[in-house]
């Protein structure tokens with residue numbers, strides 16, 4: 001979706017719709033993609049993909065290690081036919097190693113990277129913050145970064161290469177700050193008792209009187225001072241900001257004060273200060289918040305669905321996300337094959353061989 005938002009022509013290779021209905025969940029990030037329904041279990045189907053890959057810039061494959069090789073679509077085959085191809089392999093555990101052939105999901109990859117052990121509150125089990133970190137940040141975004149890097153390199157060398165994008169390593173790499181800040185004492189305490197993992201009273205979330213929350217991130221003394229002022233506290237009567245022993249007591253104090261006003265009241269106190277205090281917004285509230293509206297941070301598609309605008313914002317060539325509905329499976333099979341030089345007769349043969357699916361009719365209804 002990121003690559004499509006920023007101008008790539010993305011073809012999603014789908015299973016034929018009957019197989020897809022039982023074996024896959026919907027692609028809710030289909031924005032800007034076209035669907036080519038191809039049965040890769042038939043030799044005619046893999047032959048089509050090979051032919052497409054001779055002209056494509058990038059192939060992204062999201063299967064367990066060994067699947068593409070069994071289909072005769074491994075990198076050595078496709079790169080030989082197109083030495084400029086970027087062959088991106090997005091997996092959880094990577095192409096090698098003990099777990100390379102095991103099933104897994106975000107929480108497993110996060111666990112193996114070491115990062116999950118750092119997430120969670122004091123005296124509680126580690127907590128996986130939905131599937132954002134390994135699946136999307138360490139996986140999808142890192143893979144997209146790899147693709148952009150290799151395309152840039154290819155402009156000089158003229159050569160493609162294989163990207164082994166493992167979600168374990170992607171999220172571990174993303175956590176370099178945690179690894180490399182161990183020596184400075186940021187993580188000396190148990191989980192949930194450090195500066196940035198909900199140990200500190202000035203880096204916490206507090207409940208307001210209307211059941212909403214405020215996020216506090218007042219680390220530097222000059223910002224912490226403004227927090228203390230906004231809370232109506234007297235600096236001289238409090239323990240030092242960085243006194244770890246005082247933190248539990250301070251948290252209680254902050255919590256009881258935040259509980260006395262509504263979120264809107266706290267916003268009117270802290271907005272336009274440098275106290276680093278912001279409301280914790282629901283999706284609805286985020287989309288309608290004044291700051292986000294002023295920046296058009298959220299967009300609406302033709303179906304009225306609201307989602308985040310592609311980031312970052314580029315000054316000269318900004319992303320242009322598609323506003324159209326998501327594709328039906330096989331909606332663009334014929335159009336894509338024609339573009340890639342298949343004749344109408346070849347397409348009809350593939351169709352009668354059940355190697356492809358054409359869903360144009362449904363799309364026109």
Ligand SMILES: CCCCCCCCCCCC[C@@H](C)C(=O)SCCNC(=O)CCNC(=O)[C@H](O)C(C)(C)COP(=O)(O)OP(=O)(O)OC[C@H]1O[C@@H](n2cnc3c(N)ncnc32)[C@H](O)[C@@H]1OP(=O)(O)O
Nearest residue numbers: 014015025038039040041063064091092103104105106131
């Ligand atoms: C009740 C409804 C519920 C709906 C729920 C929707 C919720 C959606 C939320 C999802 C959140 C998921 C989130 C937490 C995640 O972590 S997603 C990340 C998952 N992990 C990965 O992507 C890592 C890399 N992938 C993998 O490790 C594996 O693909 C998985 C995810 C473990 C799935 O394993 P699997 O289902 O056994 O699939 P694989 O072993 O990859 O083999 C795929 C088989 O499918 C076949 N295939 C593929 N394309 C075609 C085609 N076009 N036509 C015919 N066949 C096709 C392949 O050939 C392969 O077959 P085979 O080699 O097994 O015989």
